[in-house]
Amino acid sequence: MKKIIELKNISKSFDGELVLDHIDLNIYDNEFLTLLGPSGCGKTTTLRIIGGFEQPDGGDVVFMGERINDVPPHKRNVNTVFQKYALFPHLNVFENVAFPLRERKVPKAEIEEKVNEMLALVKLSQLAKRRVTELSGGQQQRVAIARALIGHPKVLLLDEPLGALDLKLRKDMQQELKKIQKATGITFIFVTHDQEEALTMSDTVVVMSEGRIQQIGTPIDVYNEPKNAFVADFIGESNILDGIFIEDKKVRFSGHTFTCVDTGFKPREAVDVVVRPEDVDIVPEDKGMLRGVVTSVTFMGVHYEVIVDIGGFKWMIQTTDFVDVDEHIGLYIEPDAIHIMEKSEYSGLYGDYSSFSNELDELDAPVDAETESEE
Numbered sequence: 001m002k003k004i005i006e007l008k009n010i011s012k013s014f015d016g017e018l019v020l021d022h023i024d025l026n027i028y029d030n031e032f033l034t035l036l037g038p039s040g041c042g043k044t045t046t047l048r049i050i051g052g053f054e055q056p057d058g059g060d061v062v063f064m065g066e067r068i069n070d071v072p073p074h075k076r077n078v079n080t081v082f083q084k085y086a087l088f089p090h091l092n093v094f095e096n097v098a099f100p101l102r103e104r105k106v107p108k109a110e111i112e113e114k115v116n117e118m119l120a121l122v123k124l125s126q127l128a129k130r131r132v133t134e135l136s137g138g139q140q141q142r143v144a145i146a147r148a149l150i151g152h153p154k155v156l157l158l159d160e161p162l163g164a165l166d167l168k169l170r171k172d173m174q175q176e177l178k179k180i181q182k183a184t185g186i187t188f189i190f191v192t193h194d195q196e197e198a199l200t201m202s203d204t205v206v207v208m209s210e211g212r213i214q215q216i217g218t219p220i221d222v223y224n225e226p227k228n229a230f231v232a233d234f235i236g237e238s239n240i241l242d243g244i245f246i247e248d249k250k251v252r253f254s255g256h257t258f259t260c261v262d263t264g265f266k267p268r269e270a271v272d273v274v275v276r277p278e279d280v281d282i283v284p285e286d287k288g289m290l291r292g293v294v295t296s297v298t299f300m301g302v303h304y305e306v307i308v309d310i311g312g313f314k315w316m317i318q319t320t321d322f323v324d325v326d327e328h329i330g331l332y333i334e335p336d337a338i339h340i341m342e343k344s345e346y347s348g349l350y351g352d353y354s355s356f357s358n359e360l361d362e363l364d365a366p367v368d369a370e371t372e373s374e375e
Contacts, residue, residue: 001028004154004187005050010059012045019045021211022059027155027189032181034190036198037208038234043191044159046208050189051080051157064154080157085144087132093119094128097146104151118146121183122176138169142176149184156181158190162197174200195235199223207231209346228341232274233350239280239315240351243273243340251340254290254310258333262340272341274351277318279337282306288330294323307353314353 005027012020020042027033035043048054052073060067087096097118101111119125122142148156162170178201181188198205199219207215215227226232229240243253245265251258253273285291292310306317323329
């Protein structure tokens with residue numbers, strides 16, 4: 001694939017605080033790329049630098065082979081859809097989408113054709129004469145997307161555009177955005193803190209933390225082969241344990257030696273061991289590789305989330321089998337369910353569910369995208 005954007009050694013600080021720490025990133029033609037990370041990680045600042053709304057303190061932004069650090073936003077072949085869609089309330093749907101073309105003095109017949117084409121793409125043809133103030137949040141978002149796409153930019157930037165929508169509409173729009181991206185062939189760069197959004201829509205996920213890129217890969221790569229404890233914890237749920245790599249395909253953790261599929265680590269090397277909750281089977285206690293006592297059971301609709309105390313470390317297990325609190329159980333883990341990672345600065349910070357609760361997760365979630373824009 002052809003390279004569209006290159007970020008080379010980009011740094012950025014605000015008020016003396018380093019927000020982007022020498023990041024490098026390549027973005028390709030017809031790619032749906034997501035910048036994913038918690039509030040304050042630098043993802044929105046990265047997007048704003050690509051769009052020209054912020055200037056990097058160091059490094060280069062290269063667009064199709066040309067350095068564009070000093071090119072203003074309106075002269076870049078890039079458009080942006082923000083969480084607040086900035087539609088014109090006094091104009092109807094058609095005129096909101098037509099606005100960029102009218103500003104460029106495009107002939108009336110061409111405007112008619114292109115606007116109708118865009119409205120059909122975002123499935124709003126029947127609402128062309130409707131005032132935007134009479135539309136739902138999802139419909140307003142599609143108007144904003146159509147307006148951003150009508151000039152056929154090479155790249156579309158999307159800054160948490162689904163954040164204001166309710167859960168069902170957000171899921172519907174995830175699918176719609178992916179279809180629109182494929183239909184137009186335009187490179188989409190999407191910012192979110194929502195892991196499900198990133199995994200659902202993206203060709204490439206860029207996981208960020210503390211102004212640095214932690215991992216770049218396909219959704220399957222970053223989920224199944226996380227590079228460190230931060231990525232393993234941020235992309236879904238993970239049990240992350242201290243381990244010792246014995247030899248190729250042998251690792252020791254939780255007081256037992258297990259067969260795994262990983263190779264290439266040094267004998268007796270300290271490692272982090274990741275086991276996803278859905279990859280653990282609950283078996284009778286006497287048949288378990290590990291044994292523990294159930295401390296909590298939460299019904300999640302299609303499965304139970306079970307917290308199991310094994311030697312003081314709290315594991316999360318996701319299972320369709322019901323077990324009860326205080327029940328003694330065994331755990332069985334297949335070799336390919338055990339993933340080995342190098343130790344990192346994030347080791348020991350994640351992966352023990354001693355303080356786990358849905359309420360704590362909700363309290364820790366970012367309030368809105370406005371906080372992010374201050375990175």
